[in-house]
Amino acid sequence: MNAAGQVALAGPRSYQRKFLISARFRAAQRDYDTALHGATVKRYILEATNYATQANDLAAAAAVFATQAAQSVSRTVTGAVSAPRSGSR
16 A cells, blocks of 8 residues: 555645545555465465475374384294294105
8 A cells, every 4th residue: 555655645636636535445455455365375385384294294104104014024924934834744
């Protein structure tokens, strides 16, 4: 709104009158819309950051579970191979 007001003040009296009658409301609405847009974008960025953090946490947990599963399979296979077979000839 400040820029629109500066233009009105720099121009002829008719600009000032028009600004005071109607343009100031449109300028105030533009300022509000701009602020609202900025707040919305910041909220989206924060949400995306939170989702990325959660995804990293879940990926780390999945890596731990995969390692544990691989170790479990390895122990099972090693145990099965080294265990004596019953009924061997």
